Amino acid sequence: MSIESAQMTHAGGIAGHIHPEPQGFVRRYVFSIDHKIIGIQYIITAFVFFMLSGLLAETIRTQLLNANGGFVSPETYNEVYSVHGSAMVWLVVIPLLTGGFGNLIFPLQIGARDVAFPWLNMLSFWIFPVAGLMLFSSFLMGAPTAGWTEYPPVSLQGSAGTSMWAAAIFLVGVSSTLTGINFVVTLVKMRAPGMTFTRMPLFCWGQFATAPLLMIATTALAAALAALFMERVFGVPFYDPTKGGSPVLWQHMFWFYSHPAVYIMILPAFGIISEVLPTFARKPIFGYKLIAFSSMAIALAGFMVWAHHMFTSGLAPYLQLPFMILTFAIGIPTGIKIFSWTATLWGGKIHLTSAMLFAIGFIALFTCGGITGIFLAAVPYDLDVHGTYFVVAHFHYVLVGGSLMGVFAGMYYWFPKMSGRLLNETLGKIHFWLFFIGFNGTFLPMHWLGIEGMPRWVATYDPQFEFWNRFASVSSYVMGIGILVFFVNVLWSIRAGKKSGPNPWNGRTLEWMIPSPPHYYNFKNIPTVYGLPYDFSHPLPYTGLEEELTDAPPALAAGAH
Amino acid sequence: MVENRAQSAHVGPGFWSVTAVLGLLAIASIVFWYWFPLEQYLPAAIVTARQVDTLFRFMAATGSALYIFVFGYLLYFAIAFRVKPSDPPDAIGVQVHDNHRLEFWWTLIPALFVVLLSVVSVKIWYEIMLEPQNGLVVQAIGHQFNFTFRYPQINGEITDEMHLPIGVPVTLNLTSSDVIHSFWVPAMRLKNDTVPGLVTSIRFTPRLTGRYQIICTQFCGVLHAQMNKQVLVVEDKASFDRWYQGWQVKNAHVSNALPAAGGAAVALTGGSAPAGQTLFAQKCSACHAIGPFNQRIVGPGLKGVLHDPSHPDLVNGDPATPANVAKILQTGYVGSLGAMPNATTNGLSNQDIANLVAYLDSLK
Ligand SMILES: [Cu+2]
Ligand SMILES: [Cu+2]
Numbered sequence: 001m002s003i004e005s006a007q008m009t010h011a012g013g014i015a016g017h018i019h020p021e022p023q024g025f026v027r028r029y030v031f032s033i034d035h036k037i038i039g040i041q042y043i044i045t046a047f048v049f050f051m052l053s054g055l056l057a058e059t060i061r062t063q064l065l066n067a068n069g070g071f072v073s074p075e076t077y078n079e080v081y082s083v084h085g086s087a088m089v090w091l092v093v094i095p096l097l098t099g100g101f102g103n104l105i106f107p108l109q110i111g112a113r114d115v116a117f118p119w120l121n122m123l124s125f126w127i128f129p130v131a132g133l134m135l136f137s138s139f140l141m142g143a144p145t146a147g148w149t150e151y152p153p154v155s156l157q158g159s160a161g162t163s164m165w166a167a168a169i170f171l172v173g174v175s176s177t178l179t180g181i182n183f184v185v186t187l188v189k190m191r192a193p194g195m196t197f198t199r200m201p202l203f204c205w206g207q208f209a210t211a212p213l214l215m216i217a218t219t220a221l222a223a224a225l226a227a228l229f230m231e232r233v234f235g236v237p238f239y240d241p242t243k244g245g246s247p248v249l250w251q252h253m254f255w256f257y258s259h260p261a262v263y264i265m266i267l268p269a270f271g272i273i274s275e276v277l278p279t280f281a282r283k284p285i286f287g288y289k290l291i292a293f294s295s296m297a298i299a300l301a302g303f304m305v306w307a308h309h310m311f312t313s314g315l316a317p318y319l320q321l322p323f324m325i326l327t328f329a330i331g332i333p334t335g336i337k338i339f340s341w342t343a344t345l346w347g348g349k350i351h352l353t354s355a356m357l358f359a360i361g362f363i364a365l366f367t368c369g370g371i372t373g374i375f376l377a378a379v380p381y382d383l384d385v386h387g388t389y390f391v392v393a394h395f396h397y398v399l400v401g402g403s404l405m406g407v408f409a410g411m412y413y414w415f416p417k418m419s420g421r422l423l424n425e426t427l428g429k430i431h432f433w434l435f436f437i438g439f440n441g442t443f444l445p446m447h448w449l450g451i452e453g454m455p456r457w458v459a460t461y462d463p464q465f466e467f468w469n470r471f472a473s474v475s476s477y478v479m480g481i482g483i484l485v486f487f488v489n490v491l492w493s494i495r496a497g498k499k500s501g502p503n504p505w506n507g508r509t510l511e512w513m514i515p516s517p518p519h520y521y522n523f524k525n526i527p528t529v530y531g532l533p534y535d536f537s538h539p540l541p542y543t544g545l546e547e548e549l550t551d552a553p554p555a556l557a558a559g560a561h
Numbered sequence: 562m563v564e565n566r567a568q569s570a571h572v573g574p575g576f577w578s579v580t581a582v583l584g585l586l587a588i589a590s591i592v593f594w595y596w597f598p599l600e601q602y603l604p605a606a607i608v609t610a611r612q613v614d615t616l617f618r619f620m621a622a623t624g625s626a627l628y629i630f631v632f633g634y635l636l637y638f639a640i641a642f643r644v645k646p647s648d649p650p651d652a653i654g655v656q657v658h659d660n661h662r663l664e665f666w667w668t669l670i671p672a673l674f675v676v677l678l679s680v681v682s683v684k685i686w687y688e689i690m691l692e693p694q695n696g697l698v699v700q701a702i703g704h705q706f707n708f709t710f711r712y713p714q715i716n717g718e719i720t721d722e723m724h725l726p727i728g729v730p731v732t733l734n735l736t737s738s739d740v741i742h743s744f745w746v747p748a749m750r751l752k753n754d755t756v757p758g759l760v761t762s763i764r765f766t767p768r769l770t771g772r773y774q775i776i777c778t779q780f781c782g783v784l785h786a787q788m789n790k791q792v793l794v795v796e797d798k799a800s801f802d803r804w805y806q807g808w809q810v811k812n813a814h815v816s817n818a819l820p821a822a823g824g825a826a827v828a829l830t831g832g833s834a835p836a837g838q839t840l841f842a843q844k845c846s847a848c849h850a851i852g853p854f855n856q857r858i859v860g861p862g863l864k865g866v867l868h869d870p871s872h873p874d875l876v877n878g879d880p881a882t883p884a885n886v887a888k889i890l891q892t893g894y895v896g897s898l899g900a901m902p903n904a905t906t907n908g909l910s911n912q913d914i915a916n917l918v919a920y921l922d923s924l925k
Contacts, residue, residue: 154740241758283654314761345638347655387778453747458786536653
């Protein structure tokens with residue numbers, strides 16, 4: 001194995017040689033080193049966790065049907081929303097967008113045969129379900145109750161599951177960090193000849209902006225979690241003020257990760273949207289360079305705004321201002337993106353496929369969440385609505401209306417590349433409308449609920465808020481049905497869906513130039529790239545692809561590293 | 562390309578009329594947000610609450626105007642530019658890549674808007690900061706699961722309602738006896754966390770009488786949702802005085818009591834805690850328990866008098882430092898809890914005081 005496997009770890013790559021495909025079910029589909037299989041493994045696992053934490057979400061809404069709760073006990077309720085939030089962030093959205101779509105698509109788009117470190121990739125993946133099971137198993141020993149942010153000292157009082165939570169999130173963090181390293185190296189070192197950075201599809205730019213965040217920010221979270229774990233289990237005082245610790249320290253460390261994490265959750269979705277829009281508008285993305293550049297600007301600035309989550313935590317007042325103004329400033333690159341996407345639609349020949357509907361829905365909802373983000377960045381207004389349902393509304397608009405809509409757009413768009421079959425379009429549109437209407441019904445009222453005085457994290461609430469809470473709960477069921485339609489669609493289409501062929505959408509990026517699903521080695525010959533993919537009136541800017549769709553065997557170049 | 566020729570002539574069917582409609586809607590939304598009677602739904606109980614409302618109106622108006630344009634164009638483009646059945650299957654859109662003039666403007670305008678919003682926000686932030694420093698001091702202490710309040714300038718009494726006289730500036734010092742809570746009064750448009758081990762403060766001036774709900778907005782344990790039952794009562798000065806059994810009279814005690822015995826500051830180095838403990842049992846334990854502040858015999862419990870984060874100030878309003886404890890032992894103090902005898906009455910030498918302070922300092 002030794003020399004063989006040392007070479008296998010460079011499957012694909014610049015040199016362009018091909019290793020034989022591993023044989024046997026376990027090597028191919030379980031402990032796979034193929035980025036496409038790993039991507040699909042991530043997506044399937046994440047959607048299983050999505051179903052579980054979606055059920056938790058409906059539990060939350062069912063409890064809130066009545067002002068005095070009554071569906072579950074307050075203790076259980078606190079466990080439910082804490083695991084819901086943690087799982088949605090760390091087990092659903094981040095893995096779907098990075099490990100999932102990242103793995104599956106961007107190596108194809110840059111003309112690589114795999115990621116730089118396939119074995120590391122396998123390790124990243126396998127940590128993830130283990131961590132997920134650990135997180136959900138915390139219900140058996142009393143799950144964490146202090147929300148996904150787990151502020152000490154109250155999280156120091158939480159039951160044993162809180163330590164399990166810390167360990168589980170630490171592990172997902174390790175997985176994320178490894179993925180980040182893998183993606184950075186792949187994007188820097190393994191682009192096909194001619195694929196300069198400024199010819200890279202925007203989805204790759206999204207991943208390229210995200211990967212350093214995964215690498216750098218996650219380590220701060222890991223340190224914070226390790227300290228929390230040590231304090232809870234071994235009594236080492238980091239956060240308990242009666243023993244000389246500082247509870248605010250946790251907040252700094254946590255948000256130093258978690259603000260960049262919101263970009264981890266949105267930049268890849270920006271990338272998906274930037275692929276879907278030109279394909280279905282049949283025109284180039286508007287302002288390619290500005291979109292690519294603004295992703296990098298957002299990622300960089302994302303490291304400098306964490307304390308906007310802490311305006312009420314006792315920061316020195318003058319410290320609030322730079323954080324406020326920098327956060328406002330992030331609105332500029334974000335605005336540029338929104339305007340560019342909107343302008344991409346102008347003058348197009350628009351095909352309103354399910355993927356396109358989700359992409360347009362993404363812009364509509366994400367913009368709303370972006371604007372309320374500006375409200376929250378303004379210190380005087382944040383001092384009013386921080387910790388209320390206004391915040392809950394805001395981050396669901398960006399994370400569900402934004403990231404998750406992006407995921408769905410990506411699912412409808414790339415499902416053929418994963419499976420060779422199309423998702424059903426009629427079911428897709430039903431899914432979209434149920435989801436879009438249910439989503440707004442659920443989260444729009446939360447804005448005024450928060451302003452009028454409904455705090456977060458409550459199992460019961462003031463009766464004056466009952467009407468809009470019921471409205472939100474019923475809408476959330478509509479949203480839930482929409483998601484069920486999606487699952488039915490996937491399960492049905494995977495067996496009986498229409499065969500897609502290599503390029504069902506007339507896409508122009510490299511993944512559409514090869515069969516669906518692609519061969520193990522992706523490309524028979526590594527193509528050469530001559531330009532941006534988005535020029536519909538020009539011939540495709542690639543050479544060396546002539547044999548991809550023929551029966552010709554791959555060019556098995558010798559393993560010259 | 563046919564499309565190229567078609568588009569260069571004009572910007573598309575109905576573009577300008579759609580723009581006009583969106584413009585009108587945007588203006589309507591701006592008018593709406595400036596007209597909307599916010600205070601009818603949520604009274605503005607303190608002076609700066611109205612400034613926060615101003616900021617909200619500004620952001621809501623500009624934000625919804627922007628949103629109307631983005632969403633309107635999105636909808637209009639998606640409908641106006643969709644493929645028609647008559648289009649050939651390989652029909653493509655207008656092949657524009659960018660438009661530098663457009664991009665320049667939609668970078669510059671948001672940038673200017675960010676500057677404007679920063680100016681507006683900083684101005685309002687500054688007005689909140691400018692609230693007087695030397696107002697009536699109130700302490701709010703978060704507990705699982707209620708707040709308690711103390712008025713150290715008046716006396717150390719613990720109350721579970723917060724009363725404030727209208728028009729008198731207030732400095733609210735916040736801390737916690739256990740975990741982090743957050744003190745929020747929606748009618749004040751203001752909140753701040755109560756952090757154990759840390760005293761933070763907010764300043765404001767009540768402007769409207771009424772009873773306002775106090776809500777904890779930071780998760781603090783299983784009954785967090787119940788931590789919304791207390792009220793802030795803003796009332797006229799006379800009612801406030803009555804509620805507080807004439808706080809001005811007691812306030813007079815404070816100012817009279819302090820200078821009474823005078824005396825030079827006690828040198829605290831060289832105090833012996835064990836000696837202090839013996840003295841305490843002889844001279845103090847009749848009136849003081851070694852327990853938390855609210856475990857009272859005559860005077861308050863003294864365990865943690867120097868180290869309890871929920872007890873940042875002594876009963877006379879001075880910060881809880883060894884020197885100030887020494888001062889109380891020297892001069893005595895009369896507040897609403899009763900009379901704390903001075904050094905002469907208690908028969909304490911300066912060395913005794915140093916020993917007692919060393920002992921109290923050792924209690925944690
Ligand atoms: Cu943030
Ligand atoms: Cu609370």
